[in-house]
Structures are given as C-alpha cells and as structure tokens.
Amino acid sequence: MALDARIPAGPLEQKWTKRKADMKLVNPANKRKYTIIVVGTGLAGASAAASFGELGYNVKNFCFQDTPRRAHSIAAQGGINAAKNYQNDGDSIWRLFYDTIKGGDFRAREGNVYRLAEVSNNIIDQATAQGVPFAREYGGLLANRSFGGALVSRTFYARGQTGQQLLLGAYQAQMRQVQLGKVKMFPRTEMLDLVVVDGRARGIVTRNLVTGKVESHVGDAVVLATGGYGNVYYLSTNAKGSNATAIWRAHRKGAYFANPCYTQIHPTCIPRAGEYQSKLTLMSESLRNDGRIWVPKNKGDKRPPDQIPDGDRDYYLERKYPTYGNLAPRDISSRAAKQACDAGLGVGPGGLGVYLDFSDSIQRLGKKAIAERYGNLFDMYERITGEDPYSVPMRIYPAVHYTMGGLWVDYDLMSNLPGLFVVGEANFSDHGANRLGASALMQGLADGYFVIPFTIGDYIARGGYAKIGADHAAFKDAEAAVAQRTKTFLSINGKHSVDHFHKALGDVMWEQVGMARTKESLEKALKVIPELKAQFWKDVRVPGSGAEFNQEIEKAGRLADFFELAELLALDALQRNESCGGHFRGEYQTEEGEAKRNDDEYAYAAAWEWKGEGQPWVLNKEPLVFENIHLQTRSYK
C-alpha cells in the first residue's frame, strides 16, 4: 500500500501557511470540553502539554520519572539550530532546510523539513521570552556558534547545557498550567497500552509505578512524546529509563513503525570500562577540532601511548580522508574506529577504544588555550576515567546516540491511526536517515510548540467520534491484558535477571545490526533475536510483587518490547539494500568506503505494519518526492 502523508500542494514556502489556513478551529469556549493525553515530558511532550493547556484544553500528562523535569532531553549538550541569520553569514530558512535534507541523506520529506526550518526562529523567540539563559555577546545580543560541520553560525546555546535549559523553560510553562488546573501531571506512571475504539486512538492504560495500580485514561486524542529507542542496544548515550514501550504498544495496536534501521552512532563517547558498564557518556564532538585520532600500527603494541613513536602510529582518519581528516563525518569516523578495533588495534580495557590525542595541539597552542576550549570536557573525562587528558591521550569509542526512525506520521504529525499523534524523537518525520547536530532540540520544540497545537485542533474540530468512558470494553480488555502481562513476568521465576537478557540482546544488536550491517549479519540477528526472546520469556526472574514499587517489573516490560523492536530493526535494515545516513550496509559502498545510496529503488520511507503475534510484518512504502532539490552524493575525501 502506498501511504499518503497529506502534504499540502503548492510551493514549498506556502505549504504550512496554506495548511494552517485550511484548518478547522475549535471554539475557544468549547476547548475545556476536550481532553488530550500527552505521554512523555521531554522537549516535545512538555512544550505540547503547556501549549494545549494555554489554549484551554484539558491535558493529562504522563512520565515514568519522579518529575517531568528529568526527561532525557535534559542531557542534550550542544545547542539548537535556527535560521535567524543573526550573524549575517548567509543563513536562511532555505539553507537550514537544505542542510537538514542533505544531512538526512535525502530520506526525509521536503514539506516537513521546510516547516521545521520555518518555525525554528519562533522557538528561539519563545524560549528567550520564557527566560532561557542563552549565551550572550557583550552588547546583550544572542551569541551563536557553528556546530557539527555547518558552514554558518546558527546554533544557539546555553553553555554545555542547552537541552537542560530549554527543557526547564518548557517544564516551567507546563508547571504554570498545572497550577492553573489545565494540565494534570502523572509522574511515576508508565503507559502500557494504547486503546483504539472504532479505529481511533481514544486513550491509554497506565501502571502507577509506586502502587502498581493499573488505570485507564480516556481522551479525544493521544500524543506520544516518548523519545527514541537507542536502548535496544543496551549501552547507549540514552538515559537508563529511556524505552520504546509506548510507541511499541501503539505499533502493536496498528500504528506503522517507520525506518527503524536509521540509528545514529556518535563517534566520541567514553569507552566502556568493564562488564558492569551501565551506560555510555557522550563527549562533545567539538573535541575533534583539536584532537588527533590514532591507534598503534602494530597489533599487540602494549606500550603506553607516549612511548609509541609517530612511525608506529596510524592516524587512520588523516590517512584515509586527507581533506577532512579528524573531522570526517560521524558515521565515517565511527565505522573507522570499529574497523581498527575489530582488527585488534584497539586500546584500553578490552581493546575497545582509539586514542584522541591533544599533545600536538597543546604543544602548538599551549595548555591554557586547550583548557579554555575544552576544560569542562577534560574535567568530565577525568572524573569518569581517572586519567588526565592533558598528559595522556583520551580514549574514545562510538556509541548509539539517537534514532531517526519512529512511528510513521503524516504532515500533521498524526499516525495512520486517527487521533494518535507522535512528536519529537518518537516519530520518524524530519531527520531522514541521519540527524544533524543541534537539530534534535529544534524538532522536539517545533513539534510541541508550533505544529501540534494547530493540527490537533483541526482533528478535534472535525469530530465524528462517539463519547465514551473508561468502562468501555476496549479499556477493560486492555487493562486485563496489562495486568496479565505483569503477572506473567512474576510467575516465570527463571534463572536470569532482566539485565542479563538485555545485555545479551545489546551484544547481538551492536555486533550484527550496529554501524556496519551486511545481509549475513542481519540474517544471523534475525535468527538469534527470536531465540533470545524465547529464552527471556522462559527463564527471566522478576522478584517481588506487582503491587509495589518494583523496578525489575518496569525493566522486564521494556525489554520484552525491545526484543520485538530489535527484530523489526534488523528486518528493516535487511530490506534496505543501500547505504544511507545512519544505515550502512557493507555490500553497498563506494571504493572509498562511502555510503552508496540507491535513489532509484529506495527513495521511500519504510512503514511497517504489525499483523499480530507470530505473523510477518507488512511493509508499506511512502515514496519520497523531491520537487525542490537535487539529490546529490556526498564526498568527504
């Protein structure tokens, strides 16, 4: 089936204006009669909840953390892009649009991305008005920096804590609506099912994580803002609690899952130190501006780095990509690091690391200059590893960072299930096959502040659905299923913990479905993942009871969903016989090791349809139409 994204016709610059003009509006006096359910409180969820409350809707807002301010948007460091052109360096909405499409390796929709660039400026205005302390110049104007290889300075930032400050701005707006009685917060509450009535999303079933109580919530529309699924790899830069359960439950209820294989791997993370490693920490990519990446030339060279002479070092990025060198794009640097380690040249515990060496820069610029640029990052590195990067080269290794795939949505950010909207990293819409630096914050807030408050009004105003209560059979059935699942976890009483299985899944995903995939590795994954899943359901041990604060039950439910998502991820990677953005297939590369796209056959979004337990997924395709830009092949040689 070909999917229709309902992108308005007409010139690119007019599409959003036209769509807004065509929307039906809800009478202001009637808004209080409608309830919108928002799951998630990150940038997209908090900004949507606050904006709905301001408009007059009743909002029920859910998060699994103890307070909405913990959502993982808070950990974003770098910044947020906007096409303000404050620096007079030739930026424009068009250029931001073009860079985003190109960065996504031509696998995103023109219409959505143009709108994203268009509203980017409103975000900066909104956040500033809220009191977000963006960096300033001495004259009092906003400061910008260039980020992630962009040729213009369009990134706004608040020290290294831009995500934190933008999230707190949205959180404060949301708390104001809680105080005004328009938003009701449900912290420590996890969505465990989506309820569909007459083909429309009408509510959710949740579990109170403190008491274990299972409850239904009915609404006129449901918004999922639950983030990405990077933790399917076990180790990633995501928060420990980040999970795919909300979107996966919705997928099982009929929402299409698009492009799951597009995963972004970040080249500069602190390597894992041992078996017990629980998560990976990102080090800003800016370090590559002054650090040189190398590994020993000879296998088994155990000398300390300062005793390995230049002749015995392989500065592999400089060697392979002389023009860009250590600044080669994220995916290229990541793959090159893994190749070096797989060849036995890796450094540090377990041989999973490469050196990022600042000694040349320190010699050239002085220690003080380096400290000014990277002092806080060097401190962070030392706190975690106990090594001083001023005197010993840093060790870095790639890690899963962001997932571009997610639930399929149309131009209005509505999934194929009417009434189910998906925003932020949880949807698949704007980044194509790869996301540019400083664009995640932009998309989350664009969706929540400036897109969905309009589009959801249109959906509600068009009405056509019956008034129902939580006593509806569909809710009762979903409640029973949720309660039963918890019981099942508790009754298995096997030998291994949830973490044991999650680590095993992570190993398979990283090795077979990681940054370089082949037909062979993917077929292997598709064989091993279901076996692991079966073992999990037979042999997991979840202690305690379901009627209490029980973190093992939370983890078990999330992992059970990750197993299914992992299989779809591998399947999607297998069907995409090309390399593009965050999806690299070993069979499809140029002689220089560059990703080789196949625009003739794969310029589409893959939207997978769940057909039931044990049934194969059905692939629906949304063809990507490029009317305004010319598809190009990149070269970083």
Place this chain on the structure above:
Amino acid sequence: MRLTLEIWRQKNGNEAGRFVRYDMEDVDHHMSFLEMLDVLNQRLIAKGEEPVAFDSDCREGICGMCGFVINGRPHGDQPLTTVCQLHMRFFHDGQMLRLEPFRAKAFPIVRDLAIDRSALDRVIMAGGYVSVNTGGPRDANDILVPKTSSDLAMDAAACIGCGACVAACPNASASLFTGAKISHLGLLPQGQPELHLRALSMAQQNMTEGFGSCTVIGECAESCPKGIKLEVIARMNRNYLGGSFAYREQASGGGAG
C-alpha cells in the same frame, strides 16, 4: 577492593525501615557508585532477594534523578559530583559505607533509597516561571541582556532539582533550590514583571510543603553538585522583602459614590 555497605531498606512509606549490611568483595575502581549498586542488585536477584530500589536516569549528572546520602553526605563527599558520576576510585579497600535516602519531611520515602520530591515541582508551580504563552513573543534579539546578568542567571539556572540541598540542611530548607530559580529569572529582564509576586508565592509554598526556614548555615551550597552559590538565597530574601512592601491586598474595583 572490599567494601561493607549498610543500606537503608524500607518496603514503602508506611512500613518501618532498617539498615541492612551487604559485603561487596570485588569492587572495581572504574565502576561508578551506581554501577556498584547494579552489581549488588544482580547478586541479590540471583539469590532470590529483592534488589535495592534507587532512582537514576541519565547517569551523566544532569537529570537530577539520582541521589542519596553516603556516610552523612548527600551524593558522597566529592565536590560538584552527583552520585551517578561518583566513581569507586575515591574509596578505599575495607571501607564501610552507610547509604540512606535524602531525609526531609517534604520528601516521603517511596522505597529504600527512592524518595518523592514532588514538593519541589509544587514550589516551581507556585511561580517559578515567566508567564508567557506560546505564540506572541517578539524577536529574541529585541530583549537585550547584559552578558554578566546572563552568565549569573545561567549559574543559578544550572540547578538540577536533585534535593541534595534539602537533605544537607539541618532545617530541611529548600531555600537554595528556591533561591536558584528566583535568581535565574530575577536576573533577567524577562523575569522582572513577576519579580516580587514570584518570591512571595514560592516562599509561601515552601512553608506549605513543610520545608524548614533558612538560617544560613551553608551546608546546602557545600553539597550542591552544581555549585549553586549561597548568594541566591540573599537574592531571594531581597525579592521577598521587596514583595512584602510592594504587594498589598488588591484595591476594590468600584469607586465611592
């Protein structure tokens, strides 16, 4: 290295708690403190016991979800460090560590080391924002903010809402937390219209929640993982005092006659 842990175990808010002793035989120096507890929990599960409940999420020191008291110090005794960023190399073989939740009347215990900090959300709800709806704002560069104000505001805005300041304070006061938000917004032009009302409402909410008063002991700033300075409390007090003069009962609408 070997460590002895004494951990506060409490099934829920209604039942009594107690310290339980656990011996850790082979703690790796490179582990983070929470990874050490992960390892303990895996062992407890293998033995058929219930794992120790503790909160954490980002494990990068920014979300503010983790935090408990180690030997009397919130987040342990390393400066400017949340417990998720505290590594075992700072401890030595044979050490005895006593872990207990952040204790305050306003922070009910959920289970073991996990607590309910929603009181801090309610303090923000009382006025920790600029009242501006989505939509209307003017161009961001129309608001000029002196770099020094912006930097000071950012220093205060760095608060992660972990609650260590409350746990460290002998009065269980949330003044550092509240002062940080009042300073962040009060140092910026955007925060001026609500400067006084904000301080009055947030202070009132502190009392309602059962947080204690500030007697400027300074333990809060000592234990703050983000280095929030005591001066934010002075700024809060100044705004509160100003508010006490500026704010009166609203004059009645109708005129005489």
